[in-house]
Amino acid sequence: MKLLYQTHSPYARKVLVFAHEAGLTARLEVVHHETSPTLRNDAVFAENPLGKVPVLVRPGLTPLFDSDVICAYLDTLHDGRKLIPEEGEARWRALRLQAVAQGLSDTGIALRWETVRRPQMLRYAPLQDGYTQKLIATYDWLERELDIDAPIHVGHIALATCLSWLEFRELPGFRAERPRLTQWLDAFAARRSMRATPLSGETHD
Numbered sequence: 001m002k003l004l005y006q007t008h009s010p011y012a013r014k015v016l017v018f019a020h021e022a023g024l025t026a027r028l029e030v031v032h033h034e035t036s037p038t039l040r041n042d043a044v045f046a047e048n049p050l051g052k053v054p055v056l057v058r059p060g061l062t063p064l065f066d067s068d069v070i071c072a073y074l075d076t077l078h079d080g081r082k083l084i085p086e087e088g089e090a091r092w093r094a095l096r097l098q099a100v101a102q103g104l105s106d107t108g109i110a111l112r113w114e115t116v117r118r119p120q121m122l123r124y125a126p127l128q129d130g131y132t133q134k135l136i137a138t139y140d141w142l143e144r145e146l147d148i149d150a151p152i153h154v155g156h157i158a159l160a161t162c163l164s165w166l167e168f169r170e171l172p173g174f175r176a177e178r179p180r181l182t183q184w185l186d187a188f189a190a191r192r193s194m195r196a197t198p199l200s201g202e203t204h205d
């Protein structure tokens with residue numbers, strides 16, 4: 001299978017970390033692509049009408065996107081402990097954390113448009129403030145709610161890849177006054193799956 005990837009995408013890295021944790025990397029060929037809504041990538045559009053990575057291209061089967069769907073699929077391909085709990089409250093906690101992490105990455109990207117990506121004269125300060133408030137509120141929520149003692153699941157993978165991307169892009173930080181979240185991320189970042197998938201590169205708009 002081919003994974004249409006990007007070395008500076010939190011969503012693409014989430015899928016690749018998931019594949020490492022599930023023992024599936026030998027089945028993936030990782031292909032880097034640059035994407036931006038202002039710079040069309042035809043090869044990505046050919047597989048995903050939204051023009052976004054990650055995409056999982058499967059021989060003889062339809063391509064899969066987005067990262068949530070790809071992770072759910074990958075979880076069906078291995079015999080180990082499921083990284084998306086199959087039942088009970090554990091399932092909803094994992095999926096809810098994944099949703100929060102996805103929203104955090106979406107907000108971080110939106111904030112970058114208002115701070116560095118959009119030409120200066122088109123930036124809108126109230127949006128910058130609104131997105132920043134969402135990041136701060138979510139960091140506070142995570143400090144209270146993160147299930148640090150649960151066995152590793154898709155929500156943890158999504159959150160670790162999201163938070164490390166927010167730091168990589170120097171977006172508003174979470175470390176000050178959130179020791180629980182900080183310690184958890186530092187421990188997670190030492191995992192082999194995270195060390196094997198470093199972030200690098202600039203956005204091309």
Ligand SMILES: N[C@@H](CCC(=O)N[C@@H](CS)C(=O)NCC(=O)O)C(=O)O
Nearest residue numbers: 009011035036037052053054066067
């Ligand atoms: N919800 C999607 C988000 C994917 C996404 O936004 N990918 C970015 C890279 S970080 C992208 O390809 N953006 C190109 C665009 O917005 O046109 C997922 O979880 O996979």
